[in-house]
Amino acid sequence: MQRWKLIVEYVGTGYVGWQRQREFENTVQQQIEDALFRFCKQKIAVYAAGRTDAGVHATGQVVHLDLDYKGGNQPLTGFDLRRALNAHLRPNLIAVVDATPVLPDFHARFMAKNKLYCYRIVARRAAPVADINHVWHRYKPLDIAAMQDAARHLVGTHDFTTFRAQECQAKSPIRTLERLDITAAPYDAFDGVDLRIMLESQSFLHHQVRNIVGTLVLVGEGKWTSADVASALAARDRARGGPTAPACGLSLVRVDYL
């Protein structure tokens, strides 16, 4: 029995999220388990670092699984496992970009020390057609400096109840946001702006990233001040937070382990 660590990319648009729920639901987990079954005729469960929601993407999801491969005459290599899974995943928009053997105590979720999410917004009048499923489209310009200023209040260790979904199952609402960077670049040769909000933490509460982004956009639109974000955080009340940004702009970029 060998434990494997996979790095997985996917376009979350067509899936009801990472996690297998009821039967016949189209989840990323189910598709990978089905591909594994087609490859080695075994029912193998896979575990992910982050159980991304419906519509959320990944470029660096980490997955582990145990495989007792009895196929060829030679031991299975990472190259072969990757190739086989990718062949069986087609035409899903799910790709295994790396497969490495790891020690049996590796756990994709419980051993994750740091996660990096990227939330993309395109602010311009015209729809960002080439990235329509990969960004949140805002019609009006956003005040980036104001958003950056407001973001400072959220970095560090806080009770994030204001930014936590009602249904969040985490025991504690306290999290340490190591990084909350907002960068802006031109999206086109005209008025389009491409915003990338990078958020790093050991772990996130349910909808924490999307609730933070929804709130920062209120600041960018001039509806909230930076101080409003500080008081919303201090209120420890979800009703005081901004709306949940849509799933399509969010992507799990990287998971770090010790």
Add this chain to the structure above:
Amino acid sequence: MQRWKLIVEYVGTGYVGWQRQREFENTVQQQIEDALFRFCKQKIAVYAAGRTDAGVHATGQVVHLDLDYKGGNQPLTGFDLRRALNAHLRPNLIAVVDATPVLPDFHARFMAKNKLYCYRIVARRAAPVADINHVWHRYKPLDIAAMQDAARHLVGTHDFTTFRAQECQAKSPIRTLERLDITAAPYDAFDGVDLRIMLESQSFLHHQVRNIVGTLVLVGEGKWTSADVASALAARDRARGGPTAPACGLSLVRVDYL
């Protein structure tokens, strides 16, 4: 009557190309003309700088049209025309990113002095799922330096018969390729490489870009040498050129006017 210059973005995947052909065919031109009709109830023809093929994208297509707008009490602004067209184009993956009034002698196609195309290739084992309709996926690594070396033979003024589609209607096969740059960047944290081939010329022959790219990829794969490209060009024979790269990697980026 006012002439307007539009900058148009589109995802070419679902369209049979720019140009309106038979009725009921889904072309970019037809969709824009239909949106114009819904906006002002007039049948107005639109003209593009580059008549992109089926599946080819644009981020900077230039289009002109004449409009005698009798709508509101005030003259139509570029802001309003853009907004109206974008509203009527939805849910097409076609967006008007800029609309400017121009002099009546402006012609998107005949006055174009320079066109810039970008051809994207992702070279790695796993499918580039987030960009599946926007890049040509090659499974094996490409020798970028060899491709760059081969590209030098094609820059400048040449008879490009070797790289011209049989059905090309241009009078002369002679074109001046001002620029043929190949840059490579990491596509992921593993073995993925993101190649961008930028080609600039006053005008291109039919399939010239895709035939050049298909040939350069033969060099990148080690099947052809740089000298083979020089002799293929000199042969002035389409049968001596490489295959036509797929449409999905190609995008019309910019059109310059005097």
